[in-house]
Structure formats: C-alpha cells, structure tokens
Amino acid sequence: MPEQPERIRGWTHRLKVCVPLPVEPSEVRDVSTWLDMTKDQPNPLREGLSTRAVPQPCAIVIFGATGDLTHRKLIPALYNLAADGELPPAVTVVGFARRPKTDEEFRNQLGETTRQFSRQEVRDDIWKTFSQSLFYHQSEFEDEGGYRSLVKRLDQIDEERGTRGNRLFYFAAAPEQFEPILKNLKAAGLNTAKKGSWARVIIEKPFGRDLASAQELNRVVSNSFSEDQTYRIDHFLGKETAQNILVLRFANAIFEPIWNARYIDHIQITAAETLGVEGRAGYYETAGALRDMVQNHLLQLLCLVAMEAPTDLSADSIRDEKVKVVRSLRRYRADEIAKWVVRSQYTAGAINAEPVPAYREEERVNPNSETETYVALRLLLDTWRWSEVPIYLRVGKRLPKSATEISVHFKKAPMVLFNRDSIEHDQNVLVIRIQPDEGISLRMMAKIPGTSLRIEPVKMDFHYGTSFGKASPEAYERLLLDAKSGDATLFARRDEVEEAWAFIDSIENAWSGKDAPPLTFYPAGSWGPEEADELLARDGRAWRRL
Amino acid sequence: MPTTADSVSLGLPVAIDRIDRELKKLWSEGEGAMSRASLMNLAVYSEEPDSLTRNTQLLARITESHACRGIVIGAGPQSKNDCIEAWISAHCHVGRAGTKQVCSEQISFLLEGAKVKLLPSIVFSQLDSDLPLYLWWQSKFAEPMDPQLWSWIDRLIYDSQTWRDFNAQMRLVETAQREAKQRIVLCDLNWTRLVHFRIAFAQFFDHPSSHHHFREIERGTIVFGENFRSTAMLYVGWLAAQLGWEIRNGKSRDRIELENSTRRTVQIEMQESGDAPISSFVAHSSDIKFEIALARCGDLLEVCRAKSDQAPARQLLPAGENDSVKLMSEELMRGGQRRVYLRAVEKVRALL
Structure with a gap:
C-alpha cells in the first residue's frame, strides 16, 4: 500500500491534481481525464513526500493588474509559491490593464510591492528568475483588439516558455468590468482551450449584489466558461x-x-x-x-x-x-x-x-x-x-x-449536584479563532482551590502560532495553487x-x-x-x- | 527565570526528586508574558564529552520552531564514577504574533558509570504526559538494546551517515523496533538530507504522461561529498525501490549497475567531490536530461529538464541545509511512517 504524505497540510491534500512540466505535446492526452489519470497513476517518486505535486504550467492573465489586489496579494502569493518550489518554472503572469507600461516597469513595480507585502523575505536570486515570468499587456477592457493581441502574446508565451496553452484568467477588476472582459475573451476564443490544455477563470467577490445580479453574472460567466472552469474565490476559505x-x-x-x-x-x-x-x-x-x-x-x-x-x-x-x-x-x-x-x-x-x-x-x-x-x-x-x-x-x-x-x-450541565444552588454557571464554549491569533479554545468549569466549593470557568487554549513554528501560507497562495491544480x-x-x-x-x-x-x-x-x-x-x- | 536563546546554559542545578517542583518554581518566577508550549517530548542522548552544552544550544534553536519538552542526556558509561546530576532551564522565543514569549522546558541529565542504566526510568519520569516521545540518539547503538526504553518511544531519530558499520547498526535499530512491536518510526537524518533532492527529481514526473521515462532512464550520475557515500547510496536505493529497479552489480565504488522493470540496464555513476552531501544528480532518458544541482548560494537547487532540440526550463527550488538544527526541524515537521525509507534501505543494504 502506498505511503501517505508525511504531513497532510490540508484536508484536500490527497486529492490534488498532479500535473508537471514540461510535457512533450505527444505525451499530452485529453485534459478532462487528467484528474483521473493522476489519481489512477500516481507518481511513485512522490510517495512519502510532504509536498504536493506541482501544478501544470500555465499563463495567468490578471485583469486589473495595476490594482491593489495584484500588488498586495496575488504577486506576493505567486512569488512565495515559487520560492517554496510549488510552481513549475514555466508559469507566466500577464498583467492586463489600461495604463501604458513596459514589462520592465511592471516587474520593477511588482518587485517593490512584493518586497513590502511578501510573507517571506524576497531573495534577489529567486526574484530575478521569477520576475522574468511577469509580462504586461496594455489594453482597455472593452477593446476587442487588445484581446486579439493577447491571443498572439499568449501563443508566443506558450512557444517560448512552455505554458502549453493552459490559461488562468484572474478577474481582479471591478465587477462592472466582468461582462466586457468575458465577452471579449469569448470573442477572442480564449474561453476554450486547445485540445489537451485548459482555460479557467477566477472571479473575485462580489458575485453580484443580489440574486438577480448574481444570476445575471453567472449567466454571463457561463456564456463564456462552464461551471467546472469557474472558480469563485472567497479568501476566508x-x-x-x-x-x-x-x-x-x-x-x-x-x-x-x-x-x-x-x-x-x-x-x-x-x-x-x-x-x-x-x-x-x-x-x-x-x-x-x-x-x-x-x-x-x-x-x-x-x-x-x-x-x-x-x-x-x-x-x-x-x-x-x-x-x-x-x-x-x-x-x-x-x-x-x-x-x-x-x-x-x-x-x-x-x-x-x-x-x-x-x-x-x-x-x-x-x-x-x-x-x-x-x-x-x-x-x-x-x-x-x-x-x-x-x-x-x-x-x-x-x-x-x-x-x-x-x-x-x-x-x-443539569441543575443537580454542583449546579443545584447556582443557576449562573457558565456554559462550555468551544471557540474557533479564524483571525488573528488563530487557534481553538475550550472553556470548562473547574473548582477553585480551597476548602469551600467554588466553581469558576477556565480555558484550555491552543494557538497555532505557539504550537507550530512554521507560518501558514497566505490564503491566496493556497487558492491560486488549487485553481491551477483544478x-x-x-x-x-x-x-x-x-x-x-x-x-x-x-x-x-x-x-x-x-x-x-x-x-x-x-x-x-x-x-x-x-x-x-x-x-x-x-x-x-x-x-x-x- | 527561563533563559533566552541568547544566553544558553544548562540552567539551574536541581536534585532529581525536586525536578517537578523546581520547574513549577521556574514558571512562577518568570517575568513578562510567557506561554509554556509543548508538542512532543524530545529526548536527546549522547555519549560525547561536552554534549550537554552542545545539545542545549541545538535545542535552543530547535525550539524556535518546535515547542517541546526537551530532555537532554549526556552519558558517560565508561566513567568510573557513578554519578547523576540534573539541571532545568527553558528556551523562550518571541512568538510569531510578536508579543508573547513561547517557552519550552529543558531538563538536562549527566549520567555516569552505572547510573547510565537508569536512563529509561529517568526519561519516563520526566515526560510531558500524552505527548509523543521522540528520542534523538546521537551515539552508536550498542547491545544489549534495552526493551524497556524502546517500548516507550514513538520516533527514533538517528543519523546513519555517522555509522561505520551500517548493517550492524541497522540490525540493532530493527531489534529496537521489534521490541517496540513495530511502533517506533525510524527517522534517519541521513534520509532527511535527501528530501529536497527527492522532491526536485519527483516533480519532473508528476504527470502520468512523463512516466514512460521511468522505463527509459539509462544512466545517471550522482555527485556526493566526502563521508556522504551512504547518503548517495540511499538516494540510489530510493530510485530503485520506487521505480522497481534491481541491483545487478555494486562491486565497483564508482558505478552501480541496476536493471529496470523491462530488464534494461541502468548505470549510476558515483562521484565523490566537494563537501556537500549531494551536490548534483543527473539522469538521462533517451534524449532528455533531468538535472538537479546545488546552486552556488548553497541553499537552492537549480533544476532543469533539457531536451536536445528545446531551450531548457530552469527553476530554483529550496535545497535545505546540512545543519543539525535544520535537519531536525525538517524531520520534526514530518509525520507518518517511513516505509519508503525502509524500502530504500532494503535495496542498497548490501552496498552500505
């Protein structure tokens, strides 16, 4: 029986899709069967290793690439994944935004903000390699021509960097921009992948502002991407x-x-x-x-x-x-x-x-x-x-x-024995702290030392930060990796x-x-x-x- | 008062029967916001002179990321004096939140002469209850193996790189494991040294469409440092165990000949050079070269898959460090069994 990973970092760990790089075109089979393939034919060299399999190489196109989310969360998250060896080298980021900018300017700006917001210290040698995977594509969201040139650019990236036609579109733009982006992606044929590749879309909240608008947004999204291509991100998860x-x-x-x-x-x-x-x-x-x-x-x-x-x-x-x-x-x-x-x-x-x-x-x-x-x-x-x-x-x-x-x-507890004379006893409370000071505590009743019987609540407390010296990955790291892995x-x-x-x-x-x-x-x-x-x-x- | 990592000492000398009381006092006299934390009992045993101080320094660093109750034992079984001494201390580090200090207790023992035989009772009486016991054994294993000790241990940590006679030592470890009715997980730091090279090679083959290379790897070269032949051997053992290779000829020190599942020959060159445990591994499969090499900075691996007609895709991956604290931290982060390790050992046992 194969050995389980030495440390399961999350409850979905064993289900990860394992898609490595680079893979020769002749080796690629239908993408729809990848999940089954990787489950049925696990990599024997991964047995017993604590890391998850690296996802497939892909081009990540970020709409709204000059915004806060890109600078504070997305690029630092991708850098950390690269530094931890969780990304294949061919992964490429294309920032799509209105402002004119060269690739080099884009990289320099992201370098500054990544140094500011990254979970771990940015190393020059790793950044140098990683930054070469960052590109800038200037276009209005409504400009069809911008998407046609995006197609050419992505094809060129496939050719030069081995992203193999895999596309992950990240909507970090304002919700009102979603529709023109989606329509233009579809018009440019970017909503579908070539045989053996995949195209996915990550949508940031808000997913509408009521049921009608959410249904409309979902309808618009589903006109371009099927449900299994759509990843609605909620960073709390x-x-x-x-x-x-x-x-x-x-x-x-x-x-x-x-x-x-x-x-x-x-x-x-x-x-x-x-x-x-x-x-x-x-x-x-x-x-x-x-x-x-x-x-x-x-x-x-x-x-x-x-x-x-x-x-x-x-x-x-x-x-x-x-x-x-x-x-x-x-x-x-x-x-x-x-x-x-x-x-x-x-x-x-x-x-x-x-x-x-x-x-x-x-x-x-x-x-x-x-x-x-x-x-x-x-x-x-x-x-x-x-x-x-x-x-x-x-x-x-x-x-x-x-x-x-x-x-x-x-x-x-029932109003007998210790509780007979006091109706003010506290309840047992289990607290799950999501942020900050992540952890779990349980409140229970205990006798106060002394000759008389006095009962007071005490707390058993588990702190992630105290018990585990290793810092948790940022939510966006986990979610980006999951989306790339399908x-x-x-x-x-x-x-x-x-x-x-x-x-x-x-x-x-x-x-x-x-x-x-x-x-x-x-x-x-x-x-x-x-x-x-x-x-x-x-x-x-x-x-x-x- | 608990010591900080900056001022490591053995701490406060205490009488054996007062350890508990003195530990409580240690906490009651502590100043500032401190939190005692423990995820395991980590006992460290050594027969080296001065090991108490050295291991206390190691534990001070290990507890930065692995809160535990440390039990450090310095033993001198050859000493003519029968003596036993104990100290208590604590290692405190500012937690990730940056306010509270997280502290791990340490109890140190010096056992000499006949008192060394008291090791099991000393260890058991000082355990933090309900937490697993990890024993880091830094000395040679010697017969007779005390079943009383092994039956309590959850993980036995050792470094086979230091063994002169691998097979004799491994037999003793396996005896201990049998005594513990297989409950002990064997954790070899020599195996831990290979983690990043294993990950780096494994990631080439995550997609099933790359698996045909398992049958097509024809040759490989592994470069290892002085005194790290056993580390390189374990790597070969790992490849053989996981890819279904059998050793056909291991008589040469420079080359191992294996046979894959399709009965094709796989040659692995063994080259000793430099002082890094493993500095590179290159495997050739038909027209593709899989290459992993330690980068010049020393803590990154340069990984590359090259096909003759394509530009190679290079990547930097974490390399880990061959440092006792880093190796222990890596080891303590891992749970689970070590079946792959045992399979790897089995493959190359005769060559070690």
Whole structure:
C-alpha cells in the first residue's frame, strides 16, 4: 500500500491534481481525464513526500493588474509559491490593464510591492528568475483588439516558455468590468482551450449584489466558461483555520457526537474590524455589511460549522453539503426581519483612543447614507441536527477590536449536584479563532482551590502560532495553487452563491420595503448597537466577550 | 527565570526528586508574558564529552520552531564514577504574533558509570504526559538494546551517515523496533538530507504522461561529498525501490549497475567531490536530461529538464541545509511512517 504524505497540510491534500512540466505535446492526452489519470497513476517518486505535486504550467492573465489586489496579494502569493518550489518554472503572469507600461516597469513595480507585502523575505536570486515570468499587456477592457493581441502574446508565451496553452484568467477588476472582459475573451476564443490544455477563470467577490445580479453574472460567466472552469474565490476559505474546521469536526471523535441540537445551545459567529471604509466608500455605499461580509464570508463559515460530513473530500461532495446548509436557512417573513435582524451604522467615536468620524462623515459617503456598517442576525437552520438552535451572526466596522471567530456554546450541565444552588454557571464554549491569533479554545468549569466549593470557568487554549513554528501560507497562495491544480473545493459553486443571495435578498427586500425597520446607530469603538444586545437578550443570551 | 536563546546554559542545578517542583518554581518566577508550549517530548542522548552544552544550544534553536519538552542526556558509561546530576532551564522565543514569549522546558541529565542504566526510568519520569516521545540518539547503538526504553518511544531519530558499520547498526535499530512491536518510526537524518533532492527529481514526473521515462532512464550520475557515500547510496536505493529497479552489480565504488522493470540496464555513476552531501544528480532518458544541482548560494537547487532540440526550463527550488538544527526541524515537521525509507534501505543494504 502506498505511503501517505508525511504531513497532510490540508484536508484536500490527497486529492490534488498532479500535473508537471514540461510535457512533450505527444505525451499530452485529453485534459478532462487528467484528474483521473493522476489519481489512477500516481507518481511513485512522490510517495512519502510532504509536498504536493506541482501544478501544470500555465499563463495567468490578471485583469486589473495595476490594482491593489495584484500588488498586495496575488504577486506576493505567486512569488512565495515559487520560492517554496510549488510552481513549475514555466508559469507566466500577464498583467492586463489600461495604463501604458513596459514589462520592465511592471516587474520593477511588482518587485517593490512584493518586497513590502511578501510573507517571506524576497531573495534577489529567486526574484530575478521569477520576475522574468511577469509580462504586461496594455489594453482597455472593452477593446476587442487588445484581446486579439493577447491571443498572439499568449501563443508566443506558450512557444517560448512552455505554458502549453493552459490559461488562468484572474478577474481582479471591478465587477462592472466582468461582462466586457468575458465577452471579449469569448470573442477572442480564449474561453476554450486547445485540445489537451485548459482555460479557467477566477472571479473575485462580489458575485453580484443580489440574486438577480448574481444570476445575471453567472449567466454571463457561463456564456463564456462552464461551471467546472469557474472558480469563485472567497479568501476566508483559504485560511488555515477555516480549513481546520472540518478537521476539528471530523478528525476528532469527541466532537461529532455532541455537535447537534441535543448538546449545543447556540452558535455565535463574529467578524469584527476596527477599520472604517478605508477608501472603499464607492463600493461600500452600494453594498453594506450584509452584502459585503454576510453573504459570502460569514455564510461560508456557517456552512463549515453546520454541514453534515461529506461522503468524501472531493470538491463537489463538500460543496453539496455546504449548499444544503444555506438551503436550510429559515427565511423570515418581511414583518419578522426587524425582530431578528439588526442593521446599524457607526457614529463618531474613538478607536484605540484616537477619534474617528461617523460613517456619514467619511470621504465619498453620502451624508444621509442609510448603508449599514453593522449587522446582527439570529438564524435558524431547519434540519434535524440544528432544529431550533439559534445561530447569531454579527459583523461590523469600527468595533473595538479586529477579530473573526466562531463560538459554539454548549448546553448547561443539569441543575443537580454542583449546579443545584447556582443557576449562573457558565456554559462550555468551544471557540474557533479564524483571525488573528488563530487557534481553538475550550472553556470548562473547574473548582477553585480551597476548602469551600467554588466553581469558576477556565480555558484550555491552543494557538497555532505557539504550537507550530512554521507560518501558514497566505490564503491566496493556497487558492491560486488549487485553481491551477483544478481543485475547486475551496471555491464557491454557483448554487452556493445563488442560494446565499436568495437568503440575503429576503432581508434586503424587507429593509427597502415600505415598512423597513429604521437604521440604528452605534458609536465607533463600541461593540454595536443596543438592539444587537437585545436580539440575544430576548433569548436569555448575550454576545460573547471578545 | 527561563533563559533566552541568547544566553544558553544548562540552567539551574536541581536534585532529581525536586525536578517537578523546581520547574513549577521556574514558571512562577518568570517575568513578562510567557506561554509554556509543548508538542512532543524530545529526548536527546549522547555519549560525547561536552554534549550537554552542545545539545542545549541545538535545542535552543530547535525550539524556535518546535515547542517541546526537551530532555537532554549526556552519558558517560565508561566513567568510573557513578554519578547523576540534573539541571532545568527553558528556551523562550518571541512568538510569531510578536508579543508573547513561547517557552519550552529543558531538563538536562549527566549520567555516569552505572547510573547510565537508569536512563529509561529517568526519561519516563520526566515526560510531558500524552505527548509523543521522540528520542534523538546521537551515539552508536550498542547491545544489549534495552526493551524497556524502546517500548516507550514513538520516533527514533538517528543519523546513519555517522555509522561505520551500517548493517550492524541497522540490525540493532530493527531489534529496537521489534521490541517496540513495530511502533517506533525510524527517522534517519541521513534520509532527511535527501528530501529536497527527492522532491526536485519527483516533480519532473508528476504527470502520468512523463512516466514512460521511468522505463527509459539509462544512466545517471550522482555527485556526493566526502563521508556522504551512504547518503548517495540511499538516494540510489530510493530510485530503485520506487521505480522497481534491481541491483545487478555494486562491486565497483564508482558505478552501480541496476536493471529496470523491462530488464534494461541502468548505470549510476558515483562521484565523490566537494563537501556537500549531494551536490548534483543527473539522469538521462533517451534524449532528455533531468538535472538537479546545488546552486552556488548553497541553499537552492537549480533544476532543469533539457531536451536536445528545446531551450531548457530552469527553476530554483529550496535545497535545505546540512545543519543539525535544520535537519531536525525538517524531520520534526514530518509525520507518518517511513516505509519508503525502509524500502530504500532494503535495496542498497548490501552496498552500505
């Protein structure tokens, strides 16, 4: 029996597609069979090695190559992958953007920002080699000619660098640009790959702003790329701690038997940040916290916490289970929304003792804006496992600290023995910290030393940073590698996105209706409006103190 | 107070029966934000003089990335004095978050004369419970192997590069493994030295359409440093084990003749040069050359697949370092069994 990898870094590790380079044209068979081939004919020399197989060589075309995402995340992620030996040498990046620029200027600018934002120190010798794989292609997104010349350039790169006709299109541009880019890619024939090659597209959020626009976007995307070519990126899923949720649940025998309504009282998911809109007002004004965070990141975390065990670790098995969670979210009637969903906006206050303005006073924000910067929801999942277990979500800007975490609150011990005389005993709480200070803690009750019987909560705490000296790869490193390898497990599927929007729409519609609940307010630097506290207080509960 | 990595010492001398109490005191007297962490018990055994200080320095660096309870044992079985001494200390490093210090405890023992026989009871009494026990054995294995000791060990770490008689030492290791009812995972740092060369060669063949080269490799050349013949041999053993080659003739020190699964001959040239454990490996398959060479900087590998009519695609990959701390860190990052290692050893055992 073949030896398993010496260290499995993620739960999808054993499913990686292994496509090396360079491969002679005569050796390449139909790409659709690659996954099966690599599973059926594993590389015997990989047995027992801890690294994953290198993906196929490809050309990565980044639309919006002069933007922040490219400079801060994508190129540093690719550099780190190259430095760790996870990329084949032929991988080539073509930045597609409007501004005129030479390849050399593009490389120099990326060199500066990669040195600034890279997870590991940039080594000149590695950068020198890596930077030779970076190219710039100047064109307007709407200019068909720019795509025709892109075809020629990619063909030339195939010839010179051995990218073998494989294309990964990364949409780091504004969503309104997606349609012209997709149409032009199709017109230029770049949406389909030559025999034996592949073409894939990675789309950054937001995937629409409601169900209708998401369906329209999906329709536009599907006109050019099929679902199995489409990778909708949600960087939360690339985080080590998010991936660890399934390991925690399904690799430990002690949790699954109590992971249900019989033992769990409620769940809280919090995504708090101290930042305000930070120059994203134009987008944020049209989105708000519900669309910006809940529809994607928080619902994805909820899915990982609440899903049933998949039948295997394939992308679709996991996503099948995740989408069932979203489908089972109980829809509130319009007149119930005000009771179970709190929307709020920050007023002037202080963060870390520094005064900060109100949202309405931020640059490029409408002074009468009704956009929510905070939202709290009480959700129910209509499944046997989660019947009547409330799940409280809260997300907000300008909160006292930045933290994303999931807390699972277990039911109290029976009111006998130690609990007979005290009804104030705390619950056991399992906390999964997504960021920062990634880790897991469990709160339990313990006797205070002394002759009298006094019981207090204590915390067992596991910190990734303390236990594992090795830094985790950035979420984008993992996700880029997965997309190149054809592993869609950590990417959102069309039905997931649309089901999530259908749920969010029911709330947004109520908020925009004639009986819309009024927007509430909270001072910057507080933990949100009183109404959010009341949301839990009505159930006899309180938000966890972070 | 815990020591920092900068000021390594054996720490505070303690009586054997007060180790627990003194460790607790050590923490209660610590200043600042500190967190004790441990993922394993790492016992280091050596019979070299001054090994306690040297291994304490190594452990100070290893604990930067592998929090553990360190148990450092310096043994002098030939000493005429029967003596036992102990020290406690801690290695603290600022964690990745940059605020809290993460500390690993170390208990050091000097055992001399007959007291060396107390090794099992000393090790077992100081373990951090529920954590695996890794024993890094830096000396020669000698008979009789104490079954009481081996039955507790999860991973036995050694460096076969230092062995003069590979087969005799390996037999003893296998005895230990049998005593432990196969529970011990054998971790050879000489095998760990090969990780990056293995990865570099394996990545040429990730796609099944490249697998035909496994049958077509005709010859190869491996260049190894002085005293690293066994490292090179293990590499050959790995290729043979994984690609189904059989050794036909290994009498020459410069060449090994193998036969592949289609009964074709594969010649591997063995060249000793330089001081790096392995400085290059080149394999030829029909018209393609697979080349891995240590780059001049020393910590990168230049990897290249060249076809006579195509421009070669070059790449730099991590090379690792032949340094005890780096090798141990690499080893401690890995879990799992070592079946591939055992298969590789089996292939070249007669030549080692």
